[in-house]
Amino acid sequence: MKKIKTEGWSDLPHELLYEIAKKSLSVIDYLILGSVCRGWKSFAEEYKKEFMASQPPIALFFSSKAISFYSIFDQRLYKLLLPSPISNQNRCFGFTCGYLVFLDKKNRREDSQLWLLHPFTRHQLRFHEPPKPYNRVILASVATPVPEFLLVAFCQFLPCFQVCRSTQTNWTQFDFNIPFPWRIRDAIVFKGKIYVLTSEAEIGVLHLSPHLHVTLLNVGHGPHMDMNRGVQCLVSDGQHLMMAVSSLASIQHTVYELNFVHMEWMMMVNFADQALFLGRSMGSGFCNITRWEGRQQPSNCIYELGSRNCRYIVGLELVEPGMKKIKTEGWSDLPHELLYEIAKKSLSVIDYLILGSVCRGWKSFAEEYKKEFMASQPPIALFFSSKAISFYSIFDQRLYKVLLPSPISNQNRCFGFTCGYLVFLDKKNRREDSQLWLLHPFTRHQLRFHEPPKPYNRVILASVATPVPEFLLVAFCQFLPCFQVCRSTQTNWTQFDFNIPFPWRIRDAIVFKGKIYVLTSEAEIGVLHLSPHLHVTLLNVGHGPHMDMNRGVQCLVSDGQHLMMAVSSLASIQHTVYELNFVHMEWMMMVNFADQALFLGRSMGSGFCNITRWEGRQQPSNCIYELGSRNCRYIVSFLVGRHHMFSQGKRMPNDSLFDPFWYFPHLSYNVDSLCLSDN
Known part of the structure; x- marks a missing residue:
């Protein structure tokens, strides 16, 4: 270079130097600027963080004795020589927090070291090599x-x-x-x-x-989130934690943000002013494009470095695998009222959950209208396999599969359902530390209880109105004269045995208007009281005319306003439904359901639904929809004429681990509440 006089240049104001630097200098130029004179070195140190925050990422390449930095935006290449001890005896294998990670080229020895070198400041850190194999390192300060x-x-x-x-x-x-x-x-x-x-x-x-x-x-997976389809890596912009999922078969990528409030991965379909820079094996992160002074580059995209062929790919559209590419600009601002009208007429329950994961605006809508939408949806049939649960709509003939969290699917099996929660128990033999897991398939919320000491085959969940949110679980066996109760704030179960000459058993139980009603094996109904001690008070209820309580199976059902009992014949598919008249304390046979229909499960999951609430679906009312056993058929029995239809819908599962049952969306977001003053 020609010799130039520097007198006067070193006294340039730092503010002016910064304006020049951020608009025209690259990272390497800035480092060179700081080595010109003491004044500029002082400036470079003072404005280092601000300047680096305004610079885009640069690609890093390795050779035997040098490292190369390349700017894909300025298309400029810079080479830096490595210190001799590092370049001669070590090879670079990674990168963390601005430091390059070098390990010994020779075979591993007791004195082998990991060298961490900052390419700009030349600061070094040394660690003894780990005793076990490794291929990634993460550096942090304490x-x-x-x-x-x-x-x-x-x-x-x-x-x-x-x-x-x-x-x-x-x-x-x-x-x-x-x-x-x-x-x-x-x-x-x-x-x-x-x-x-x-x-x-x-x-x-x-x-x-x-x-x-x-x-x-305890993080739930978002809808359509296939975690096993490719490579995943964690990235962050400093404020949000995200995960990039890359397909092995193509260059498609999907990015999810971890919502720490709902503890769920939410799919990102718009990065706004940000861009994701994705490395093949390491060196990935988010950057805000608006910080880059003097560079007009596309945002809301993914910049992906190729393999050793040194190419890079810019993905300008973000889509979920299997979906058509659409521009999302403006969709997030649709009025909530319009979204609701579209949703209730054309979306299923699962579609609605997917809609809530598209963007923040739609997530806000999904939370606001959740109860109204779920109230407009018909029940869906639930089937089980070893590692997934399947929801099937007999009206839309659509099938959805939801993967279970690994700890539950690997070590537990589902055996019941209560208040929207699936109930799982340990696959292994009962131990002192065995647990009951309650999992909500939509929200992924979990509740855990120690396993009851006595045998059981049914559980009932209820909420208790206390200053601290509290749940109550009632467990009983339909073949033993006892029941057990446990609160979520306690670990021990309270037991109650029926001390009467001919002990009866609880055949079914239901929470109705703040009380737990139980149906006994002697065809009597009572109320379960929790205070001052556990006991059951049998009600003095008379049987209605032509009421044969011993001819089949009974279960309690409710529509929220009336308490009913369905009596099923063992010899045929005939069912009779009785309503409890609390004024006359008598069971009255129902001969007309009007606009309602009874959805009857084989062993659990039964309830009434008002057909007029189902938007856009013309389905028969005044009938009984009964799910079959494991052959996965369903039966429609009409009260008028008592004729029946046997059906198996298209795409309906052919088999299930045990009897399928009905899942009621309108009841799945509310746990029945108990009034302790009445109990």
């Missing part, structure tokens, strides 16, 4: 009086991770001691915590004290 760094090393193919502090020499190891070990697929430091993504598509938090362990978060 808030201590003496500056300290923490390095987490893991292998994406082994069920363990290792941690070492810069002030220590030994590594601490943690192995996942569970029957089917999972592995860490990716990790990220976000808002002071280390989040890990497992090979089972679950997310957890890595805790360092009092001992190394991972706490898995």
Whole structure:
């Protein structure tokens, strides 16, 4: 270069230098500027964070003795030589927090080291090499009086991770001691915590004290979220935690944001002014395009670096796999009233849940109109397989599958249903630590109770009006003269045995207008009281004319206003329904349901529905829809004429692990409440 006089240039105001730098200099130019003179070095240090925040990402390539930075926007290439000790004896294999990670080229020895080099500041960190294999490292700083760094090393193919502090020499190891070990697929430091993504598509938090362990978060998957279709990685923009899911067969990507309020992954279909920069194996993140001074580049897209052929791909449209590409601009601003009219006339329950995951505006609409929409939907049939549940609409003849969370599907089996929650119990033999898991298939909310000490085959869930939200679970066996009660704030179950000469049993139970009504094996009805102690008060109810209570199976049903009992014949498919007249305390046979229909399950999941609420569906009322056994057929019995229709809808599952039952959307978001003053 020609020699130039620098007198006067070093005294340029820092504000003026910054305006020049951010509009015309690249990252490398800025570093060179800081090495010209002391005045400019002072400026470079003072404005370093602001300048770096205004710069787009640059691609990084490796050779044996140098690293190359390439700007895809300016199309400029820069090379930096590595320090001799690193370039001669080490090879670069990763990147974390601005540091390049180098390991020894030779075979692993006891004195092998990991070198972390910052390419701009030349700052170095050294750690002894981890004892176990690894292919990823994560660097973090620890808030201590003496500056300290923490390095987490893991292998994406082994069920363990290792941690070492810069002030220590030994590594601490943690192995996942569970029957089917999972592995860490990716990790990220976000808002002071280390989040890990497992090979089972679950997310957890890595805790360092009092001992190394991972706490898995109870996070639900969004609709149509296929976690096993490709490669996943965690990314963040500093304010939100996101996951990018990439297809192995194509260049399609789907991005999900973790909603920490509802603990659910929500699909992102619009990045607004941001763009996702996606590396093949590492180095991924979000950037706000509006910060880039003097560069007009497309936002709301994905910039993906190719493999070693050094190409990059710009994906300008974000779509969910299997969906047509559509422009989403403006759709999020549709009025909620218009969305509701569209939804209730053309969407099913599952479609409505998918709609709520499209964008924030539609999510707000889905929450606001949730109860109204669910009240307009007919029941759907629920079937079970080993790792998924299937919802089938006999009216639309559409089938939907929902995957179960891994801890539930692997170690538990579903045996019941109550208040919108599926009930799971441990597949293994009963142990002292066995649990009952209650999972809501739509919201993914879970409740856990210790398993009751005595046998049971039915459970009833209710909520208790207390200052702290509390749930109550009643468990009973239809063949034993006892029942058991447990609160969500307690661990022990309270038992009640029927101490009468000829003990009766509870055949069915239901929460109706703040009380728990029970139907006994002697065809009597009573009220279960919780205070001052557990007991059942039998009501003095008379049988109506021609009422044969011993001719078949009975169950209690309700439409919210009336308490009814369905009596089914064992020898045929005939059913008789009785309503309890609380004025005369007598069972009255119902001969006309008017605009209602009874949905009858084989062993559970029965209830009344008003047909007039179903928008856009012309279905017969004044009849009984009965789900068959495991052959997965359903029967429609009309009260007038008592004739029957046997049907199996298109795409209806051919088999189920046990008897299917009806799932009622309008009841699935409300847990029946108990009035303790009456109990």
